[in-house]
Amino acid sequence: xxxxTASINRYGWIRILSVAFILIxxxxxxxxxxxxxxxxxxxEKLTFQLSWGFIPAGEAVLEVMPIKTIDGIQSYHFVLxxxxxxxxxxxxxxxxxxxxxxxxxxxxxxxxxKEQHEGSTKRDVVVNFNWDNHTAQYFNFNKMEKTIAIIxxxxxxxxxxxxxxxxxxxxxxxxxxxxxxxxxxxxxxxxIVKKEKISLASGIY
Numbered sequence: 732x733x734x735x736t737a738s739i740n741r742y743g744w745i746r747i748l749s750v751a752f753i754l755i756x757x758x759x760x761x762x763x764x765x766x767x768x769x770x771x772x773x774x775e776k777l778t779f780q781l782s783w784g785f786i787p788a789g790e791a792v793l794e795v796m797p798i799k800t801i802d803g804i805q806s807y808h809f810v811l812x813x814x815x816x817x818x819x820x821x822x823x824x825x826x827x828x829x830x831x832x833x834x835x836x837x838x839x840x841x842x843x844x845k846e847q848h849e850g851s852t853k854r855d856v857v858v859n860f861n862w863d864n865h866t867a868q869y870f871n872f873n874k875m876e877k878t879i880a881i882i883x884x885x886x887x888x889x890x891x892x893x894x895x896x897x898x899x900x901x902x903x904x905x906x907x908x909x910x911x912x913x914x915x916x917x918x919x920x921x922x923i924v925k926k927e928k929i930s931l932a933s934g935i936y
Contacts, residue, residue, distance in 0.1 A: 770896050773797045789815035789825060799832060801841045806832040809889055823850045831889040837897055843887035843913065858887065858913030869913030881916045882909035891919060902926060
């Protein structure tokens with residue numbers, strides 16, 4: 732299990748995944764692939780100590796869960812949770828959880844769920860992917876709010892992070908992938924700026 736730190740703000744999920752991406756990119760050559768050649772496996776866990784400036788704010792955990800079956804298809808199950816500590820709970824309580832399911836070949840998302848409780852904001856989102864007609868349906872508290880067309884090979888915002896770990900990342904390279912949250916579908920882009928060493932309790936990578 733790796734531990735790192737990240738600040739929490741209105742872009743909390745993006746910040747957490749960005750730190751996780753940097754951590755994995757720096758440690759990639761030390762991560763053991765599974766027997767299928769995938770650079771992650773059930774049981775992997777990254778823990779982040781969240782802060783609000785210099786104030787400890789809570790904890791976020793990024794995990795690879797056991798294989799699940801979604802609509803008859805075996806899938807990877809990724810989970811990202813964030814929880815504020817008792818001090819922050821008094822004025823801005825955070826209890827978030829994202830579940831993402833992807834086919835074992837890591838070619839597309841199958842199901843995306845987001846339970847969000849941040850202050851007064853509450854959402855219970857489910858995005859169903861219909862690959863027969865290339866659409867995604869967005870539900871919030873069991874009410875369908877939107878149906879959109881999606882690009883072949885689209886990933887949800889969490890699983891695209893794990894997809895990026897399959898790539899042979901190189902400095903100055905631009906990587907792209909279609910991404911959807913159920914409300915819109917875009918071509919996500921990321922540029923690898925540099926490699927650097929980071930210091931963790933477990934060592935320097």
